[in-house]
Amino acid sequence: MSNPQEAIKEKSMIIQKEMLGNLFTELSTAKENGKKVVYTFVPGNLTELILALDMLPVYPEINALQSGMRKKSGSYIKDAEKIGFSEDVCTYVKCDIGMMLNGNIGPTGEKLPDPDMLLLSYTGCFTFLKWFENLERLFPGVEIAMLHTPYQEDGRITDDQVNYMVKQLKEEVIPKMEKVAGKKMDYNRLSKMLANSAKSEDLWVKVLESAKNVPSPIDSYFAGVYYMGPLNTAFRGTDMALQYYQELFNEVDDRLKKGLLPINPEGEMKKERYRLVVEGPPNWTNFREFWKIFYDMGAVIVASTYTKVGGVYDRGFRHEPEKPLESLSKYCMGCYTNLNLEQRVDLIEHYIKEYKADGFLINSIKSCNSFSAGQLLMMREIEQRCGVPVGFIESDLVDPRYFSYANIKNRLESYFQMLEQRKIIMSQEATV
C-alpha cells in the first residue's frame, strides 16, 4: 500500500506544479479580470486557438482525474448517480458533473469559472458529445462549437478530410470563438504559438525515445502522464511549455548520461528487470499504489499508448506554423483514440520492437469505450506478431469501487512471474 511519505519530485515536476497553480489562480479570477473561459477536451484539443484569442481553457477530464488522485471522485460520482446518472456512464463524466454540483471547486481548492463556451473538437469519443450536452443543461445559454473529427476508418488521413475540417474551423468554429472572445484571430500570433508547439513536441519525442535505451532513464507511463501534461493541456504553444520541455529533456539527458534509472515517488529505481509496453489509461484513484506494484518489481514502462491521447508525435506529426489550420486538423484526426484498430496494433508492435519490450500489458478501463473496445483483439494480435507474454488487468479511471488492489496485485504478480520464468527458460534454451 502507498506510503504517506512525500513523493520525490524532479525539478521539471516542480515547474509544472507552478504552471498549474498559476493557471488555476488565473481561472479563479477570470470573471473579475474579464477573461473568457472555454471548456474543451484533451484529445484533439485546439489549445493554441483558445490561447491566441486570450481565452482560458478548462479540461473536464483533467479535473476528473485530479479529483480521482485527490480521493474526491468517489463522492462526486455518487452525487451524479443520485441525480440519475447510471452506474454504467463514464466515470469522468460523473466525477465532473458531481464536482459541478458541489460548487465547481477545482483540484487546487479554488473555484472554477463557469464556461463561456463549450468547444468540442474531438468526436471520436461519443461520450464527449453527451458530456457537453449535459454541461449545456447545467450552464444554459453557453456558446457551443462542435468540430467534427472524422475517424481514421481507412487508416489514413485524406486531403478531403483535412479540407472538411479546415472548412469547419474557418466557417463555424473560429467565428464562434471570435464572437465569445470579442476579438479577431491574430494568425501571426497563432503561427508563433504553433512554432513553439512544434519545438516542444521535438523535445517531448526525444524524452519519449530516451526509453529506447536499456536501461531506460524514464518511465513512459506513470511518469509519462506527468511529462505529457503541459503539451496536452493549457500550455501547448506557450513559452512556459517550451521551457518545461527543455528542462525535462535536460534532466532526462542528464540521467541517461549518468546511467540513472527512472525516478518514482520513493526515489530512484535500482534495477530494471522488465520492460513493458502498456495500453490503456492508468487508474487514478489508486495511482501511487498501482505504480508501486510496478516499480517494486523492477518493471519499467518503456512506451505507452495513453501518453499519445494528446498526439502521436513520435510517429512524426508536428504542428506547422505555415499551415496552422491544416495542421490543427491533422492533429485532431491523429490522436491515438482516433486511430483504427490496425493502426493501434501497428503502433504497439512498433513500440515493442523499437523499445525492446519484454511484454505487453493492457489496463482495461471499465469506463472508457474509446480505449477498451478491441483490446482483446489487440492483445491476441500482439501475442502473435511479437511473441511476447501479454497481460490483462481491469480497473477504472476515477471510480474507486472498481479498483481491487488484491485482484490487480495478484494478476500482476502472476504476470511478472511469467516474464521471469520465460527469461530463465529461454536463456536455458539458448545455451543448449
Added chain:
Amino acid sequence: MSKYYLGVDLGSTTSKAVIINEQDEIIGRGITNTRANYAVAADIARDEAIYNARFSVLKKKLEAEMKAKPEYHKYITDLESVFQYEQFKVRLDKLGEELLKTCYTFFKEEKRREEILNHLRNIRKAFKPKIKHEYLFKNLGAKNQFFRDIVSERYNEEVNKLDLSLFEPLMTVWDKSISPAENERVQFDFEELIHKAMDELKDKYKNLPDTAAEDTSVNFDAEINLLKGKFDHVSESLREHIDEIAAIEFNIENMTGTGYGRALLPFPQECIRSEILCHAFGAHAVFPETRTVLDIGGQDTKAIQVDKYGLVTSFQMNDRCAAGCGRYLGYIADEMSISLNELGPMAMQAEKEVTICSTCTVFAGAELRELTNLGEKRADILGGLHKAIIMRAMSLIARSGGVFNEFTFTGGVARNQAVIKYLTQLVKENYGDNIRINIHTDSIFMGALGGAMFARRNILTNLPDEKKSKEITIE
C-alpha cells in the same frame, strides 16, 4: 537418502499440499478447508501430505505382498482410515474443550449454563460414536477430509432434534467455538497415533460378527472375511514395516507456496509463486501436450495458455465477480439442502437444462427457488446451473484466446461429473471434435503439484524481496 519436494496451494476454499519424489511422482497429498488462519491451514495440509506420504511409502514397499495377500491390502487401507479417525478425535476433543469454554464465558447465569452444558454433553455423546463408526466401517476419511464439515453436519443434526428455543444458544456456542478449535495447529505424533490406530483395528476385527448383518453388502463382507481370524498375524507381520515408515525422516529439499493466500504463507519470498504458473506447470507436466488450461477453483476461474515448455503466454481470470466458481456450487448446494458432492450426480440426471442466469450467485439462488416453485425438476435446474458455469468459463477461455489442443481442466470443480459433461459438450461444439480434453483424478492438486515441481527444479522466482525471508523448518 531420498529427497522430497513440497508444494502448498493455499486456495480461497481449500488448502492443498503435495509431496513429490525425485521422479516427479506424487507420493503424498493433503487437503483441508482454508480457514481464517492461513498458516494453520497450510500446516495441516502439509502434515496430511506427509502422513499420506508415509502410507504411500509403506504401500510401495509392500506392493508385491499386498498383491499376493489381499488381507494386507485391506489391513493397510483400514489402518489409514482409522489413523485419520485418530487425528480427527484429537481435534474433536479440542472442540469439546472450546465448547465448554465458550459456554462458561457466554452464559453467566448458572442454571442456564448448566442446561446448555447438559445439551452439549448429550450432543457429543450422540455423535461421537456415530462418527467413529463411519470412519471405521464406512471409510468416512476418504469421503470427506474437512473437520468442520464432518462435525457441523452431525452437530446440526443433533441440534435440530432439540426444542427450537435451543437452536440459537447452541448455534452461538458452536459459532464461537469452531474457529478456535479449527485454527489451532495440533501436533500429532505419527508413531503414537498409528499404534493407537492398530489397537483400534484389533478391537474392530475382534468384534467382527460371525454372521453378516443384514445391512452390510456382500462386497464388504468378503473384504472383512479376509481378516477374520488372521488379523493378529497380519498385524504382527506388518508392525515392523509400519514402525519403519513411522521413523522415516521426510527430508523436504525445497518447497513452493502458491494460491490466493500465498503471500501469507510463512515461506521465504523466493519460494512463493503465482498459482497461474503452478496450475499451468502442473497440468503441462502431467499432460505434456497441454496448450490451454482451464482451472475452476473456489473463487477464481482461470483460462491459461501455455507453450510447449509449459510457460504461460497469457491468462484471463474472472474479475469483480466469482459467480460460476466452486463457491457458487457450494451456495447452490446449501440452497437445495444437499451436500456439494451430491450436486454433480443429481445434475447428471437432468433431462433438459433450465436456463439460469450465471452472473450472480445470490440471484441464481433466488432464481432456483422461483423455478422450483414453477415446478421445474431439481435435476433439470441443476443441469442448467452446471451448464451456466461452463458458459461463463467458455467466455473467459475465448477472452484468453480460445482452446488449443490439448485442453486440460484442473481445480476442485473438475471433480464434478456434470461440469465435465457440459465442458466437454461446449468445447467440442465450439472448438471441434479433435480437441483432446484431459482431466486428472488429482485435478484439485494440480496447483500444489506444479508448485512442488517448481521446487524440485529449483527455478527460483528471483523477484525482489518484499518481506524478509524467514527460516522455516519442516518436521
